[in-house]
Each structure stands twice: as C-alpha cells, then as structure tokens.
Amino acid sequence: MNFPEYPDRFSKLDKVLYVGIGHNNEGLEELAKNHSYVVGIDKHICDTPHHVEERENTLKRYPNLSVREMDARRLDFPDKYFNGVIFKRSLAWGTNAIKGEEGVKHALDETYRVLYEEGLVWIIYALADTSVGLTLD
Numbered sequence: 001m002n003f004p005e006y007p008d009r010f011s012k013l014d015k016v017l018y019v020g021i022g023h024n025n026e027g028l029e030e031l032a033k034n035h036s037y038v039v040g041i042d043k044h045i046c047d048t049p050h051h052v053e054e055r056e057n058t059l060k061r062y063p064n065l066s067v068r069e070m071d072a073r074r075l076d077f078p079d080k081y082f083n084g085v086i087f088k089r090s091l092a093w094g095t096n097a098i099k100g101e102e103g104v105k106h107a108l109d110e111t112y113r114v115l116y117e118e119g120l121v122w123i124i125y126a127l128a129d130t131s132v133g134l135t136l137d
Helices: 028-034 049-061 100-114
Strands: 015-019 037-042 065-069 082-088 115-127 130-136
Touching: 015 028, 015 100, 028 037, 028 049, 028 065, 049 065, 082 100, 100 115
Parallel strands: 015 037, 015 082, 037 065, 082 115
Antiparallel strands: 115 130
C-alpha cells in the first residue's frame, strides 16, 4: 500500500511514529526519506526470513529509522516525544492489534501523550483499492 497524498503540514515534521508497519514494512523507506527520525511499530513484527532480510536492508540504508515490536495501547516513549504519528490501517475495528472501541481509545490516549502539543496525527484507512488520509490537529 502506498500512502495517499502526503499532507503538506506532515512533510515538515522531523520525529514521526508510524503505527502498523505490517508484515512487509510498508511505507518505512518512504518515511525515512522524508523525516529525520522515524520509529515504526507493530504489535507483531513478522519474522519470516524474507521480511527480516527486507527490514534489515532498509534499516541499514536509513540510520534514522528504527523498528520495534510494540502495542499502540502501551507506547514505550516519553511524553511529548514525537511531532507526528501515522496510523496505517491499525485503528480498524476488530484488528488483531487494537481491539474494539476501548482499544482505539487507549491507542489514541497514548498517541496524544507522546505527541508534542502542536503535533499532528494522520490516520490512513484502506477503502477498496484506494486509501484515504485524515489529519487531526
């Protein structure tokens, strides 16, 4: 999945948390090219040899990028650490990562805890063959 049109305000952010990197590390390289510091997280990081090799090659090319296995409902970062957070399909109801309304609430509470006061949240949902993005101020 490619990102939908990148919001202009988001392109200027330097510290970005990317929630929901998925099994094939989608979007990590694109983000690492555009931001000085990117952390990609997912509750379950895929450990198949192909995906591990692909991820390790990307991490070697981009020292400003890191990947961690982490639950969005319990972020292991200090308060006000990022100035941008991207959710890519990870807030969908009933997913393995975030269960139901209460799980989404916990994930968003954690997001605002680790977000600078002037930070942005970008929520991407896949609809059929296209993606839409929503930014929250």
